[in-house]
Amino acid sequence: MKRKTTQKEAMRDVFRQLDRPLGIEEILKAGRERVPALNLATVYRNVKLFLEEGWLVRFNHPTLGTLYERTGKDHHHHFYCRICERVFELPGCALNEKQATPEGFVTESHEIFLSGVCMSCSSHVLEGQCEV
Amino acid sequence: MKRKTTQKEAMRDVFRQLDRPLGIEEILKAGRERVPALNLATVYRNVKLFLEEGWLVRFNHPTLGTLYERTGKDHHHHFYCRICERVFELPGCALNEKQATPEGFVTESHEIFLSGVCMSCSSHVLEGQCEV
C-alpha cells in the first residue's frame, strides 16, 4: 500500500500552494524549502506516482518543455510569462473548435498556449521594477 | 563558409516534400531513403545549422515532443492525428486573442494544438482500412 511520507506531502504542498504548472526543477526547489534533503530521484518517482494515481497530469509546454499540473480543473489554457518564466492557468476558452477544424478532420481535443507578460510583471515594469 | 552537401540537400528535400513538422527520427528515416548512410549526429548537426540560418524553427508538440518545421509560413496552428501520428499545419486562426487574454496580461503570441483524426485516416476508417 502507498505510504504518506514527508517528501510526498511536501511535494503536494508545493502544487497546492503555488497553484500553477511546474517543472521538475521547480518542484525540487520549492520542495527543498520544505524538506531540505529532498532528492531529485524522489521527485521523479513521486511525480510518477501522482501521475498514476491521477493527481497530476503531464504536458509539454512549447517553451518550457515538460510540466505537471493538478488534475480536476475545468477546461483551461496556459499563459507563459517571458519575464518571470512562470506558466499560469487561464480558465475558460475563446476557441471556436468547429471553426478551427478543416473539412474532413475530426477534432477531439485542443490546447492553447498564450505567451507574453503576466499581470504581475507588466505592473512592475511600469513601475520600473522587475520581478524574477 | 557553409558548404552544400548531399546530406544537407537530402534533409532539405525531406522537409520540402513531406511539408509538415518533423521530429528527428522522421528526418533520419526519410533522409536515409535518399542518403542511406545518413548519420544521426549529422541530422542533429544540420538541424542545428538550419535553425541558426533561420530555415527551420523548433517547437515542443504537446504529444510528440520536439518538432521542426520550415519557417516563412503564414500564421498557422497544428493538428495531430492520433491514428497516423502525423502533425499537419492548419492555415488561419480561429482564436480571439483579446478575448482569450485576462485583464492585466499582455499577450504577444499564441500557439494552438488540435488533436483528433485527420482527413486521410477518417476516410480510411470509414472504409474499414487503417493507414499507419
Next chain:
DNA sequence: GTCGTTGCAAAGCCTTTGCAGGGAA
C-alpha cells in the same frame, strides 16, 4: 590544398532504476 562536413564513438544531460538503509503503519 584548404577547411567545412561526416561517420563513429565517447561524452553530457535529463530521467529512470538498483540497492541498502530508513521510516510509516
Next chain:
DNA sequence: TTCCCTGCAAAGGCTTTGCAACGAC
C-alpha cells in the same frame, strides 16, 4: 516487524561533441 520509500550512485535514452577521414570548392 514488515515492506514501502528514500538517498545515492549507476544505468538508459536522447542529444552533443571530439576526432580523423572525407569531400566541396
